[in-house]
């Protein structure tokens with residue numbers, strides 16, 4: 001994880017870039033379309049970690065709180081949502097839960113935000129033997145670019161936050 005704030009700010013700026021804005025319900029003739037698509041995209045920049053880490057905690061809760069014994073594979077199973085293809089499948093499932101009018105824009109917003117998250121993650125270098133698996137489940141190939149350490153992205157937060165504030169003041173309806 002380059003920190004989640006960096007992910008969200010980067011997502012906001014990428015989606016708010018000229019040509020990246022897709023007004024939803026506010027545009028005439030698009031009644032029932034996805035409202036605030038930029039916010040969905042930004043929220044999706046957090047989704048790979050939320051899905052992976054959130055599910056990761058379920059076996060731990062089952063053991064500690066309910067004294068159950070879930071199988072060991074569940075501990076790492078949630079990590080699959082931190083790979084691009086499985087994450088896209090998760091987005092497809094979530095999109096099916098949304099109103100029909102939202103789906104055409106919701107799916108690319110969720111996938112785009114999450115893939116931006118994963119792209120930033122793949123650029124980093126982190127401790128531990130196993131880096132990321134960009135092609136899972138097609139291949140177990142493991143890779144990371146190693147351009148910066150996880151915490152290095154924090155240095156970009158002031159610049160990204162200032163840019164996001166500047167954009168938000170100029171285009172408050174995003």
Ligand SMILES: [Zn+2]
Nearest residue numbers: 001048049121
């Ligand atoms: Zn991540």
